[in-house]
Amino acid sequence: MHDLKxxxxxxxxxxxxxxxxxxxxxxxxxxxxxAERRQCVTQLQEWQKARNDASKQIGAAxxxxxxxxxxxxxxxxxxxxxKIQDGEAREQSIDLKLNAALAAIPNLPxxxxxxxxxxxxxxxxxxxxxxxxxxxxxxEHFDLGEALGLMDFETAAKLSGARFVVLKGALARLERxxxxxxxxxxxxxxxxxxxAPPLMVRDDAMFGTAQxxxxxxxxxxxxxxxxxxxxxxxxxxxxxxxxMLAEADLPxxxxxxxxxxxxxxxxxxxxxxxxxxxxxxxxxELVSIxxxxxxxxxxxxxxxCAEEVLKRLGLHYRVMLLCTGDMGFAARKTYDLEVWxxxxxxxxxxxxxxxxxxxxxxxxxxxxxxxxDKNLQFAHTLNGSGLAVGRTMVAILENYQQxxxxxxxxxALQPYLGGMKVIARNG
RNA sequence: GGAUGGGUGGCCGAGUGGUUUAAGGCACCGGUCUUGAAAACCGGCGAGGGUGCAAGCUCUCCGUGAGUUCGAAUCUCACCCCAUCCGCCA
Numbered sequence: 001m002h003d004l005k006x007x008x009x010x011x012x013x014x015x016x017x018x019x020x021x022x023x024x025x026x027x028x029x030x031x032x033x034x035a036e037r038r039q040c041v042t043q044l045q046e047w048q049k050a051r052n053d054a055s056k057q058i059g060a061a062x063x064x065x066x067x068x069x070x071x072x073x074x075x076x077x078x079x080x081x082x083k084i085q086d087g088e089a090r091e092q093s094i095d096l097k098l099n100a101a102l103a104a105i106p107n108l109p110x111x112x113x114x115x116x117x118x119x120x121x122x123x124x125x126x127x128x129x130x131x132x133x134x135x136x137x138x139x140e141h142f143d144l145g146e147a148l149g150l151m152d153f154e155t156a157a158k159l160s161g162a163r164f165v166v167l168k169g170a171l172a173r174l175e176r177x178x179x180x181x182x183x184x185x186x187x188x189x190x191x192x193x194x195x196a197p198p199l200m201v202r203d204d205a206m207f208g209t210a211q212x213x214x215x216x217x218x219x220x221x222x223x224x225x226x227x228x229x230x231x232x233x234x235x236x237x238x239x240x241x242x243x244m245l246a247e248a249d250l251p252x253x254x255x256x257x258x259x260x261x262x263x264x265x266x267x268x269x270x271x272x273x274x275x276x277x278x279x280x281x282x283x284x285e286l287v288s289i290x291x292x293x294x295x296x297x298x299x300x301x302x303x304x305c306a307e308e309v310l311k312r313l314g315l316h317y318r319v320m321l322l323c324t325g326d327m328g329f330a331a332r333k334t335y336d337l338e339v340w341x342x343x344x345x346x347x348x349x350x351x352x353x354x355x356x357x358x359x360x361x362x363x364x365x366x367x368x369x370x371x372x373d374k375n376l377q378f379a380h381t382l383n384g385s386g387l388a389v390g391r392t393m394v395a396i397l398e399n400y401q402q403x404x405x406x407x408x409x410x411x412a413l414q415p416y417l418g419g420m421k422v423i424a425r426n427g
Numbered sequence: 428g429g430a431u432g433g434g435u436g437g438c439c440g441a442g443u444g445g446u447u448u449a450a451g452g453c454a455c456c457g458g459u460c461u462u463g464a465a466a467a468c469c470g471g472c473g474a475g476g477g478u479g480c481a482a483g484c485u486c487u488c489c490g491u492g493a494g495u496u497c498g499a500a501u502c503u504c505a506c507c508c509c510a511u512c513c514g515c516c517a
Contacts, residue, residue, distance in 0.1 A: 038477065044477095045476095055497055055498045056446095058497050074497045077497050246437095374456075376474080
């Protein structure tokens with residue numbers, strides 16, 4: 001949600017930000033509504049004051065027993081009453097339009113975000129490790145998983161349809177192990193607080209993180225009008241909704257391991273095989289609530305936390321700075337972590353770390369009181385995957401596959417798998 | 428699912444039609460006192476908006492929306508949410 005005052009004072013910056021995202025200028029329309037609203041409000045207030053004054057006089061007159069004076073004052077107020085009612089209705093209708101318009105406008109990119117239309121314009125920031133070398137032709141993860149007898153898309157389709165999977169044995173355990181490994185790292189070494197949040201939320205929460213109103217189509221909705229979370233970003237960030245924090249409380253850092261549910265409405269035909277794009281997947285999420293001046297450093301820190309998971313798993317990856325055209329709605333700057341998949345011979349997104357400025361905080365009224373002057377400010381929010389567990393499993397299968405189709409277990413993971421060193425058929 | 432109670436400022440909590448400009452307390456801030464702190468005492472202290480260079484003036488807000496009234500935290504209706512008990516259930 002944008003600050004009207006900012007749009008009023010910097011309409012050219014506002015439109016430039018939208019343009020960078022490939023959107024038409026909107027400040028003129030917004031400001032017209034804003035001016036209309038203010039004019040309406042000012043007029044309305046005059047009438048309200050007149051009514052309030054008259055009402056007080058009526059009270060006073062009646063107190064003195066001067067019914068005649070009271071009677072004539074009541075006459076005068078009758079006219080005001082109608083005007084006020086009309087004025088309120090008008091203000092309400094303008095507010096409605098203004099809020100609807102504002103709610104549908106994405107966040108503005110920071111200045112150091114590269115201009116671009118789509119993912120082809122993203123910039124590589126750095127690269128870590130090297131692709132593993134194979135003496136055989138590496139397979140894709142679904143071939144490996146199915147051959148192991150531990151990954152079953154056919155049965156999943158019987159139960160739930162396309163884009164679901166049944167994991168068994170060592171792979172089912174691997175999901176749990178990966179989650180535990182990631183959570184331990186983030187909580188014990190990086191200071192995040194582990195949270196087990198609700199997986200179903202109300203409209204307000206989804207509006208707060210900006211899945212609503214624009215992206216209802218991408219979500220699953222229950223019959224009693226709740227939403228299955230598409231990411232733990234939603235409940236974790238909304239932990240601070242409608243709150244007034246103390247500056248000393250910040251930063252707040254939360255992590256959670258949850259399933260995520262996505263309708264994948266516009267993704268027909270994309271990544272139809274394998275675990276890459278599912279209606280339900282597991283993810284460890286990171287969320288930070290910080291003061292504005294710490295936004296940038298926290299963003300780098302969070303990205304580094306996610307990277308550390310890949311480093312310890314010995315996975316080759318690169319860090320991409322997303323261009324203006326590829327960023328999510330609420331983000332003002334985003335780093336994607338892309339892991340190397342030998343089977344696909346491609347880098348694929350495995351984490352996305354975004355800073356949202358006060359965009360989400362405004363939507364959910366998450367404020368904090370400054371130590372200095374006790375003024376209230378909107379907090380800044382950040383979120384990132386640390387990491388997408390399903391895709392991490394894909395990366396491990398493809399990067400650690402061996403000639404016989406078995407999977408070597410990365411050292412860091414072995415303690416979480418009871419010392420298991422290799423995942424083999426029917427293991 | 429059934430029954431009951433309830434939603435008031437950062438928190439607790441009073442308030443059933445007109446000095447409510449929302450009592451009082453806690454927390455917080457400033458001051459007095461003190462070597463310093465605590466205690467005590469004194470004072471200050473809600474949010475959002477409009478207008479103005481500013482000091483200021485002013486409007487709205489007591490879950491949400493509609494209604495009654497000259498005037499609503501207070502009365503009426505609908506809705507939302509929360510709590511407790513019972514039933515069911517992991």
